[in-house]
Amino acid sequence: MKCFSHKIRLCSFHSLIFFVLVFLNSCSQNQEDQLIIVWENDKAIGLEIPKHISMENLEVRLLQEGDRTPMLGSFEETDNGMLFKPLIPFTRGLSYELVSGDKQLGQILIPFPNMEDATPELQAVYPTQDTVPENLLKIYLTFSQPMKEGVALNYLTLLNSYRDTVPGVFLDLQPELWNESRTQLTVWLDPGRIKRDLIPNLEMGAPLENNQGYELMVSEGWKAQNGLELGTGFSKSFIVTQRDSISPNPDQWHITIPKANSRDKLKVDFLEALDYSLLQEVFTLQSEDGQEISGIWELGSEEKAITFSPNDNWKTGNYSIQIESRLEDLAGNNLNRLFEVDLEQPQNQKESTKLKEVSFNINDLK
Structure with a gap:
């Protein structure tokens, strides 16, 4: 594969103190016996597997808190063997294993370049567009590092166009809705306020109002699992449009x-x-x-x-x-x-x- 910007051999990247590799079936350090992380734009987007490894029952799993979670992705043949490309890039600081059935063939830790780069960052907020419907249901936050759980609402604030804090917007869920790698958080806007005529809606109104502007604020100080804090805050502005009451077709x-x-x-x-x-x-x-x-x-x-x-x-x-x-x-x-x-309106079955x-x-x- 020629489309990737650079590769790193796991056994030779000595400067990384977090680096871990279990060699494949032996202590050999020949290149043909190595797992190789494939990088693109500073993301670990693939794992190159030596030619001598059989494809039968081959699987890559995330290792975390005693669990072994299969990774979704695809296998492709390359000049050097086989390339596994996960659906979502590997996460720095987390460990993965290559297995065939119940047999572990190798284990890797996706490294940080250095301690400074290990500081967590908020990489993106979804939806990414700057207009959302009045009945927006979910917001996704994606981070560069696995984050500490259970504290999200301490760091999230929604401001209206008058710079006032909008109270009670987000649903306080415990446990919070993190993905397996703890790098993506799903934040729900309160459904009880979104659905009209429910008590929270009647008492507090909808979380968002049509034709109004808002700013989502994520404050600094939120800690990652490695103990380092989110170094800088983040804000995203958006405009609210009319309710969306039509299913995708x-x-x-x-x-x-x-x-x-x-x-x-x-x-x-x-x-x-x-x-x-x-x-x-x-x-x-x-x-x-x-x-x-x-x-x-x-x-x-x-x-x-x-x-x-x-x-x-x-x-x-x-x-x-x-x-x-x-x-x-x-x-x-x-x-x-x-x-x-709307139960009062006839519904198309x-x-x-x-x-x-x-x-x-x-x-x-x-």
């Missing part, structure tokens, strides 16, 4: 179909922003004989589109994009039902299914 999405015998990207344009976290979990692509096509899904700008890059050239034939119906828009409306239903399907055809004329 895959039949209306725009599909850019790639050419046969190419590795062009398949693009799916949703025409609206959808839920950042769910977008990374709900898509698969199948050929007409029901076989899953291997490749990489990547989110587009403002979570309004997704692309698929196949591992092999596209062949002519029929394909189907399988979408789990739990996929939501920013207001929590999924492909089967609305988050909030729609069949609930676990999967929705979008089909397309690739032919030689493309």
